[in-house]
Amino acid sequence: MHLSRPNFIHEVELPKAYRLINHGPTVLVSSAHDGRQNVTAAAWNMGLDFTPAKVCVVIDKSTLTRALVERSGEFVLSVPARKIAKQTLQVGGASVCKINKFDAFGIDTFAANRVAAHLVAGCVGWLERKVINEPHNQLPMIFSSAR
Amino acid sequence: MHLSRPNFIHEVELPKAYRLINHGPTVLVSSAHDGRQNVTAAAWNMGLDFTPAKVCVVIDKSTLTRALVERSGEFVLSVPARKIAKQTLQVGGASVCKINKFDAFGIDTFAANRVAAHLVAGCVGWLERKVINEPHNQLPMIFSSAR
Numbered sequence: 266m267h268l269s270r271p272n273f274i275h276e277v278e279l280p281k282a283y284r285l286i287n288h289g290p291t292v293l294v295s296s297a298h299d300g301r302q303n304v305t306a307a308a309w310n311m312g313l314d315f316t317p318a319k320v321c322v323v324i325d326k327s328t329l330t331r332a333l334v335e336r337s338g339e340f341v342l343s344v345p346a347r348k349i350a351k352q353t354l355q356v357g358g359a360s361v362c363k364i365n366k367f368d369a370f371g372i373d374t375f376a377a378n379r380v381a382a383h384l385v386a387g388c389v390g391w392l393e394r395k396v397i398n399e400p401h402n403q404l405p406m407i408f409s410s411a412r
Numbered sequence: 413m414h415l416s417r418p419n420f421i422h423e424v425e426l427p428k429a430y431r432l433i434n435h436g437p438t439v440l441v442s443s444a445h446d447g448r449q450n451v452t453a454a455a456w457n458m459g460l461d462f463t464p465a466k467v468c469v470v471i472d473k474s475t476l477t478r479a480l481v482e483r484s485g486e487f488v489l490s491v492p493a494r495k496i497a498k499q500t501l502q503v504g505g506a507s508v509c510k511i512n513k514f515d516a517f518g519i520d521t522f523a524a525n526r527v528a529a530h531l532v533a534g535c536v537g538w539l540e541r542k543v544i545n546e547p548h549n550q551l552p553m554i555f556s557s558a559r
Contacts, residue, residue: 268522268533277537283459285491285537286467289436309458312430313470320433321468323460344432375415386415390424390432 287311291353293343293388294324295374296333297381304366304374304385305330306357310342320392329362333382334396341377342392343385352387434458438500440490440535441471442521443480444528451513451521451532452477453504457489467539476509480529481543488524489539490532499534 277285287309295304309323322342324331334340345353355370366372374383377393384391424432434456442451456470469489471478481487492500502517513519521530524540531538 266518266520267530268520270522270531271533274538279465280462282465282539283462283467285539286439286489287434287436287458289434292433309460309468311434311456311458311468311470313456315427315430318426318429320430321456321458323458342433371413373413373415375417383414384417386418391421392429392432 283309290344291357292322293345293353293356293385294322294330294334295341295343295382295385296330296337296339297383298333298337301329301333302367302383303329303333304356304372306353307342308357319397320394337381338396339380339382340394340396341380341382341384342394343388344390345385346387346389349385349387430456437491438504439469440492440500440503440532441469441477441481442488442490442529442532443477443484443486444530445480445484448476448480449514449530450476450480451503451519453500454489466544467541484528485543486527486529487541487543488527488529488531489541490535491537492532493534493536496532496534 291306291308292310293304294307295302297303305324305328307322307324311321313319313321320342324334352370352372356366356372359366359369367374373386375386377384380393380395438453438455439457440451441454442449452471452475454469454471458468460466460468467489471481499517499519503513503519506513506516514521520533522533524531527540527542
């Protein structure tokens with residue numbers, strides 16, 4: 266049935282429109298290259314395909330995480346539990362230029378099976394991923410398949 | 413602190429790995445072109461940028477929705493409330509070759525402001541979007557900015 270527009274609808278500012286969708290868990294993105302490690306938070310992450318298994322995560326181009334992920338071609342997604350909610354907020358807001366986030370916020374880790382980046386302790390799920398090269402893609406996004 | 417690997421971890425089958433992330437709301441994708449309308453469900457959707465506001469949604473290449481979205485260059489995302497959970501499952505599982513989904517499942521709609529596709533009633537949020545052309549992208553994905 267085609268209805269008239271409800272009068273309770275109001276417009277959302279466009280830069281806040283993303284809040285209407287994908288309010289699933291923020292993940293932690295850990296990365297490593299040439300002896301350097303980092304961890305950050307990424308709210309924009311999703312599945313992309315079943316077989317081969319692919320996921321998609323938005324990582325800003327200006328970040329150390331993006332550089333480490335592109336240079337190493339791999340990364341880890343850790344799905345945080347409530348008990349590390351505070352650290353998840355902290356690593357997402359902090360600049361790595363000034364601090365080592367693992368030490369500064371008491372982020373514990375353990376070794377991955379297939380990649381150099383570490384898995385974050387206190388999480389309920391982990392994905393070890395390798396990057397799929399998408400050279401034409403200028404968006405702040407990393408496609409990955411399972412490593 | 414670097415810990416030893418917890419012994420409670422077990423491997424997830426790769427085609428099910430996507431279940432670990434982005435378990436936010438599935439959205440309804442409505443589309444229209446040349447007098448034809450359709451609606452489907454999409455679990456993989458997320459924000460992509462703030463300004464200009466962009467979102468990203470995975471729509472399989474084999475679907476009528478994908479064809480209508482590509483031909484019209486626009487679509488609507490509707491964020492369903494619990495009361496239409498059943499219809500959300502139904503439109504996601506049904507093939508449009510055999511039925512008109514709106515009639516078959518009692519999906520009510522109302523007119524959008526800026527696009528031809530309709531907004532689905534019984535939802536808590538709506539995004540009217542135009543497609544960003546990404547000709548090099550071979551993935552089953554549509555990038556969009558606000559219309």
